[in-house]
Amino acid sequence: MNLFADIRTLVLHSLDAMVAEGALPDGLDFTNVAVEPPRDPAHGDMATNAAMVLAKPARMKPRDIAQMLAGKLVADIRVQSADVAGPGFLNLRLAPAVWQGVIGEVLQTGTDFGRSEMGQGRKVNVEFVSANPTGPLHVGHTRGAVFGDALASLLQFAGHDVTREYYINDGGAQVDVLARSVYLRYLEALGQEVAFEDGTYPGDYLIPVGEELAAEKGDIWVDQPESVWLETLRDHATDAMMKLIRADLASLGIEMDVFFSEKSLYGTGRIEAAIEDLRGKGLIYRGVLEPPKGKTPEDWEPREQTLFKSTDHGDDVDRPIMKSDGGWTYFAPDIAYHYDKVSRGFDALIDVFGADHGGYVKRMKAAVSALSGGTVPLDIKLAQLVRLFKDGEPFKMSKRAGNFVTLRDVVDRVGADVTRFVMLTRKNDAPLDFxxxxxxxQSRENPVFYVQYAHARVMSVMRRAAEAGIATDGSALTGADLTVLDHEAELNVAKKLAEWPRLVEIAARTNEPHRIAFYLYELAGDFHALWNRGNELTDLRFIQEGDFATSQSKMALARAVSVVISAGLGILGVTPAQEMR
Structure with a gap:
């Protein structure tokens, strides 16, 4: 049930009738006719822009269209009033029975209320985290991990077939550095003095990896050249770090469907196949790029390179895909990786990158556009920085990691539920203070507490009702008389519940799971306001002494709130609180 969609359908049927009657000309496009909440709730329950968007093509005054449309709409039992405002906006007020019906629909549908078929089973690949396998995940990865996982859940709730994917960056030079770092820990475990130089990783998390190797291999690699042990230690260290990363993700309740290895692209012809696909489309050529902005002729050396003609697909400049030594640039395996995604039949791709990858957006979009012939959209979401504070001061570095705060540091301090919710209290491209x-x-200023407290309050009043002998099972509440819920504060909560299906579709369409967190905060606010009004007006209390029937009606509203909060928190990956401690 999407009440806003239902009323939009009513508006469209009314416009069709006006066309049939000759009040509007034939051939009008109703695509941009919308029904949405008014900016000011005092103006009504819903507003439509129909008259505004149709006035010019109809060659009519918007107020004239709005007045005729209003007459059609008020003939429907659901519409209590339709008032023309300003140049031609139409504000609607719906009958209380409509909002009361939403409560019944929530109870009958359960946490599937708001679930949408908008996605129509379209296959979407959401790639997120994809950190270099050189150590535990840090707090920046945490935000991307939570965002990506919540986005995947949101898209599933909206009817998409979603694959969660992690791209293991195990094909670059950083994995050689990791292997050398593990070798130092291996020597250390055998009693040697070592020094972490040349960018090696000093974090304590590599100590057990080195100790394990020392116990298993003994001193066979001591004083041996790098060529003897590097490849073996690369594989061993990468496996150990991916085990660590999987555990980090599990601590946040995140499970990937696919782990894709960059290394699998090398020496297998897969990079070459992707580049040949682009070459066959006339997009690979030898050429010389213009100097980058800020460079002067003295420090710029023009040279012929193998280039991808990314400007044909919206990029600012063409991009090198091969180094002067004949090796691939970093961009080439990324092209091959996305070629693989396109080949797997995904209808849409989403990449969640860190804030430092902003310069990669246009070139990657261009590559996917070229590889798919423009049929597979790629949306790249940048997760901005997280700034940590404790006692009003920036949070200090983690000894375990060597030089950064880890995901596990955060989860161990505040728990997975708090971590996840807070990471979604800002849009992904805005910095976040944690x-x-x-x-x-425990205050209204803390959205995690505020939303969880609303759910816990419902659970508390349900327990009290059961102790008072009031039936609160599904059949009892779905059969309750909802017409008694006619106070403005009660209807405000019902109206907010009615927004949930619409909000889900908007959030899924824009790939913005933070909208779910914002909505839950607003719903919690309306519920807390109703609860607090009950301190003044006994008629608004959820348990009415000696009146089981009215109590059940009010319990139905409370239960509906908990159902929608549970559904929303489920999308965010947060467990609803049964009680506050």
């Missing part, structure tokens, strides 16, 4: 004190604070 204050370890504030995220555990």
């Amino acid at each position: 204050d370890f004190d504030k995220v555990l604070e």
Whole structure:
């Protein structure tokens, strides 16, 4: 049930009738006719822009169209009033029975209320985290991990077939550095003095890896040249780090469907196949690029390179795919990886990158556009930086990691549920401040607490009702008389519940799971306001002493709130609180 969609259908049917009657000309396009909440709730329950968008093509005054449309709409039992505002907007007020019906629909549908078929089973690949396998995930990865996982859940809720994917960057030079770092820990485990130089990783997390190797291999690699042990240690260290990363993700409740190895692209012809696909489309050529902005002729050396003609697909400049020594640039395996995604039959691709990958967006979009012939859209979401605070001061570095705060540091301090919710309280492309004190604070200013408290309050009043002998099972509440829920504060909660299906579709269409967190905060606010009004007006209390029937009606509203909060928190990957501690 999407009440906004239902009323839009009513508007469209009314417009069709006006066309049939000759009040509107034939051939009008109704695509941009919308029904949505008004900016000011005082103006009504819903507003439509129909008259505004149709006035010019109909060659009519918008107010004239709006007045005729209003007459059609109020003939429907659901519409209590339709008022023309300003140049031609139409504000609608719906009958209380409509909002009361939403409560019944929530109870009958359960946490599937708001689930959409908008996606129509389209296959979507969401690639996120994809950190270099050189150590535990840090707090920046945490935000991308939570965002990507919540986005995948949101798209599933909206009817898409979603694959969660992790791209293992195990084909570059950083994995050689990891192997050398493990070798130092191996020597250390055998009692040698070592020094972490040349960019090697000093984190304590490599100590057990070195100790394991020392116990298993003994001293066979001591004083041996790098050529003897590097490849073996690369594989061993990568496996150990991916085991660590999987455990980090599991601590946040994240499970990937696919782990794709960059290394699998090398020496297998897969990079060559992707480049040949582009060559066959006339997009690979030998050429010389213009100097980058800010360069002067003295420090710029023009040279012929093998280039991808990415400007044909929206990029600012063409991009090198091969180094002067004949090796592939970093961009080439990324092209091959996305070629593989396109070949797997995905209808849409989403990549979640860190803030430092902003310069990669246009070239990657160009590559996917070229590889798919423009049939597979790629949306790249940048997860901006997270700034950590404790006691009002920037949070210090982690000894275990060597030089950064790890995902596990955060989860161990505040828990997975708090971590996940807080990471979604800002849009992904906005910086986020994570204050370890504030995220555990029990106040309205803490959205995690505020939403969880609303759910816990419902659970508490349900327990009290059961103790009072009031039936609160599904059949009892779905059969309750909802017409008694006619106070403005009660209807406000029902109206907010009605927004949920529409909000899900908007959030899924824009790939913005933070909208779910915002909505839950607003729903919790309306519920808390109703609860607090009950302190003043006894008629608004959820348990009415001696009146089981009215109590069940009010319990139905409370239960509906908990159902939608549970569904929303489920998308965010957060467990609803049964009680506050």
